[in-house]
Amino acid sequence: MGLELEKRARVASLVLILVLMSLAKFVNGGITSSYVRSANLSADMPLDSDVFRVPPGYNAPQQVHITQGDYVGKGVIVSWVTPDEPGSNTVVYWAEGSTTKSSAEGIVTTYKYFNYTSGYIHHCTIVDLEYDTKYYYEVGIGNTTRQFWFVTSPGIGPDIPYVFGLIGDLGQTYDSNRTLTHYELNPRKGQTLLFVGDLSYADDYPLHDNTRWDTWGRFIERNAAYQPWIWAAGNHEIDFAPEIGESIPFKPYSHRFHVPYKASDSTSPFWYSIKRASAHIIVMASYSAFGKYTPQYKWLENELPRVNRTETPWLIVFMHSPLYNSYVNHYMEGETMRVMYEPWFVEYKVDAVFAGHVHAYERSKRISNVAYNIVNGLCTPVRDPSAPVYITVGDGGNLEGLATHMTEPQPHYSAFREASFGHGILDIKNRTHAYFGWHRNEDGYAVEADSVWLYNRYWNSLEPAVAMVEGQSCI
Ligand SMILES: [Fe+2]
Numbered sequence: 001m002g003l004e005l006e007k008r009a010r011v012a013s014l015v016l017i018l019v020l021m022s023l024a025k026f027v028n029g030g031i032t033s034s035y036v037r038s039a040n041l042s043a044d045m046p047l048d049s050d051v052f053r054v055p056p057g058y059n060a061p062q063q064v065h066i067t068q069g070d071y072v073g074k075g076v077i078v079s080w081v082t083p084d085e086p087g088s089n090t091v092v093y094w095a096e097g098s099t100t101k102s103s104a105e106g107i108v109t110t111y112k113y114f115n116y117t118s119g120y121i122h123h124c125t126i127v128d129l130e131y132d133t134k135y136y137y138e139v140g141i142g143n144t145t146r147q148f149w150f151v152t153s154p155g156i157g158p159d160i161p162y163v164f165g166l167i168g169d170l171g172q173t174y175d176s177n178r179t180l181t182h183y184e185l186n187p188r189k190g191q192t193l194l195f196v197g198d199l200s201y202a203d204d205y206p207l208h209d210n211t212r213w214d215t216w217g218r219f220i221e222r223n224a225a226y227q228p229w230i231w232a233a234g235n236h237e238i239d240f241a242p243e244i245g246e247s248i249p250f251k252p253y254s255h256r257f258h259v260p261y262k263a264s265d266s267t268s269p270f271w272y273s274i275k276r277a278s279a280h281i282i283v284m285a286s287y288s289a290f291g292k293y294t295p296q297y298k299w300l301e302n303e304l305p306r307v308n309r310t311e312t313p314w315l316i317v318f319m320h321s322p323l324y325n326s327y328v329n330h331y332m333e334g335e336t337m338r339v340m341y342e343p344w345f346v347e348y349k350v351d352a353v354f355a356g357h358v359h360a361y362e363r364s365k366r367i368s369n370v371a372y373n374i375v376n377g378l379c380t381p382v383r384d385p386s387a388p389v390y391i392t393v394g395d396g397g398n399l400e401g402l403a404t405h406m407t408e409p410q411p412h413y414s415a416f417r418e419a420s421f422g423h424g425i426l427d428i429k430n431r432t433h434a435y436f437g438w439h440r441n442e443d444g445y446a447v448e449a450d451s452v453w454l455y456n457r458y459w460n461s462l463e464p465a466v467a468m469v470e471g472q473s474c475i
Contacts, residue, residue, distance in 0.1 A: 030411070030412065030413075030414040030417070031416045032410050032417055032418070033416070033450075035418055035420060035440065041400065042176075042397055042398065042421075043173055044172060044173050044399050045173060045177060045219075047215065051172075051177060051219045052172075052215045052219060054218065055144070056144075058084060058143050059083065059084040059085055059087050059140065059144060060083075061080040061087075061139040061144070062080065062082075062119075062214075062218055063217025063221055063256075064079070064080040064146065064148060064221050065078075065079050065221060065225055066224065066229070067228045067229055067259060067260070068153070068260055068274045069127065070125075070274075071260065071264050072153075072275050073152065073274070073275065074127065074128055074131065074152070074153075075125055075126060075127045075128075075263075076126045076135075076150060077123060077125050077258050078091050078106070078122075078123070078124045078126065078137060078139065079121070080122050080139045081118070081119040081120065081121050081214070081217065082120045082143070083119045086108045086120040087140065087142060088139075088140070088142045089106040089108050089124060090104070090141045091103065091138070092141060093136065093137040094135065094136055095130065095133050096133070096134040096135070106124025106125070107122070107123055107124070108121065109121050109255055111251060111255045113208065113246055113251060113252060114207050114208065114210075114241075114244045114245065114246055116211065118210065118256075119214070130152065131153055131154060131155040132154040132155060133151070133152050134149060134151045134152075135152065136148070136149045137149065149226060150227060150228070151191070153276050153277060154277055156275050156277065156312060158311060158312070158431040159278060159430045160277040160278045160428075161278075161427075161428055161430065162191060162276065162277030162278060162279065163189055163192075163426070163427045163428070164192055164279070165183050165190030165192070165193040165423060166193070166354055166391075166393045166425070166426060167179060167183060167193060167396050167423045168195065168196035168197060168198060168234075168355070168356025168357070168393050169196075169234070169357065169397075170195075170216075170220075170397065171200070171396060171398025171399050172399075173399050175396075175397025175398075175441065176397040177397075178397060178421065179396050179397045179422065179441055182422070183223070185445045186439060186446075187446055188425045191227060192227055192228045192229075192230060192276060193227060193228070193229045194232075194316075194318055194354060196232050196234070196318050196319070196354055196357075196394070197232045197234025197235075197236075197237065197357065198235065198320065198356055199237060199253070199257075200212050200213050200215075200236070201216075201399055201400070202252065203236050203238075203239050203241075204236070207241075207244060208244075210252055213256060230283065231259055232270075232284070232285070233250060233253055233285060233286075233287060233320065234287075234321075234356060235287055237253035238250060239252050249287075257269075264303065265299070268285070268296070270283075270285035270287075270288045270296075271288065271296045277312075277428065278312055278313055278314050278431060279312055279314040279315075280307045280314065280316070281316045281317075281318070282315070282316070282317045283317075283318060283319070284318070284319035284337075286334070286337060287320070291340065292340070300344070304348045307348065309459070313432075313456050313458055314351050314431075315349065315458070316353075317345065317350050319334075319353075320356055321334040321357045322358060322362070322394075323335075323353060323390055324338070324367075324381070325358050326362065326406060326410060326411045326414045326417060327358045327362065327403045327407065327417070328403070328406065329359065329403035331407065334355070338369070345388050346368045346386045349386050349457035350388040351389070351434070352436070352454060353389070353390050353391070354391050354393060355390070355393075355394070358392050358394045359394050359395055359398070359400060359401065359402050359403040360392065360402060360418065360419040361395050361419075361420065361422060361440075361449075362390075362414060362416070362417040362418075363389065363390070363415045363450060364389055364390040364391070364414055365389070366383065366384060366387045367382060367383055367384055368381060368382065368387040369381040369382070380412070385457075389452070391436065391438075393423065393424045395420065395421045395422050395423075397421040402419045403419055404419045406419075415452075416450045420441065422439050422441050422449070423438075424436065425438075425448075432456050432460040433453060433455065434453070434454040435452075435453055435454070436451065436452050436454055438450040
């Protein structure tokens with residue numbers, strides 16, 4: 001072949017490859033955002049930052065946070081830490097406008113971790129609250145008293161609108177602070193936060209420096225004392241360090257964050273469920289046994305049939321490790337749980353499955369891989385109108401930085417992915433429609449970098465035909 005001919009042939013094949021590549025991208029349908037940032041690690045906020053400030057006054061309560069305290073949202077667990085002495089376990093509370101004050105008694109606990117001794121950690125469950133009511137509450141009775149407030153659940157009903165925030169893998173860096181600030185200022189106004197695991201990242205510091213659990217508790221207080229944070233445990237909560245004599249998994253986390261697991265007949269704080277507004281929310285444990293016959297399996301087997309979609313149309317599941325993840329980081333770590341539980345998620349028409357762990361954002365199409373049985377070769381996820389949408393929001397902003405490496409090409413099932421820090425908002429409108437938005441930190445507060453209307457799987461399964469068309473954002 002002459003030189004000129006060879007050159008032309010090369011150009012022609014290059015053009016052909018480019019055409020095929022662009023076609024492949026088109027056929028794929030998914031979007032990999034061009035908004036990709038450097039893999040620089042996020043910088044920790046210094047210990048003397050105002051966000052970590054110790055409240056003034058003798059034995060002043062700090063690290064105040066609340067979570068739902070029962071199955072149906074009439075209870076609240078209030079938790080706080082006193083540094084100098086145990087002090088009072090009492091929470092005094094009253095409804096806005098009421099002159100009648102009530103009180104509830106809690107418990108106090110401490111723990112040691114290597115060379116660290118915790119402050120006095122209090123947990124107090126308030127029960128039988130009125131729905132949809134603003135309550136003020138006080139802790140630190142007898143020493144320095146601090147006052148906060150919360151608004152109870154609006155009750156349980158199929159068309160009660162409600163806004164859940166979603167944050168994961170938060171840590172305590174400047175980016176963490178940006179994420180929390182953006183969540184607080186989001187005009188959609190999250191009413192309860194679903195936290196998908198990996199809280200303080202204390203285990204990333206020498207000897208699992210548990211003072212970093214304290215700083216984190218003080219950092220989130222500005223939001224977590226005023227609205228419930230619903231917890232799932234991540235790998236950074238395990239704190240398993242036999243090399244320094246710490247071989248009880250989840251020791252700091254279990255002492256600091258109480259959840260209402262008994263109310264949903266769970267035997268462990270790592271998996272449980274709550275009902276709130278029009279949602280039934282199931283928390284699962286990626287780092288507790290979940291194989292067949294395990295307590296978690298048995299619990300979920302009983303719990304899923306209890307979900308009443310006439311009462312709570314929205315069935316939401318969250319855990320730490322995502323079942324679908326096309327990033328290189330943590331690739332296929334959720335596969336065992338997917339194999340175990342995806343058939344149930346499809347059978348019970350779960351609306352959405354949220355996770356963290358991967359320090360980035362990703363949203364799947366409505367797909368399932370339940371046909372695969374290891375010998376039939378059907379290993380490609382397929383469109384499935386009964387399947388949940390899988391959303392990863394492990395992008396809170398911790399010191400480990402972003403997951404910027406993605407598998408290529410973007411898998412067919414992946415609708416949108418971007419390596420930026422941010423938070424999610426699940427805005428439930430009624431029994432048929434919910435709006436999900438993902439907000440990257442670099443944008444203005446009102447900007448959503450990705451958004452999608454979710455049609456309820458139980459009430460609106462006959463979604464418009466357009467919803468199943470590739471690349472459409474109606475699912
Ligand atoms: Fe994680």
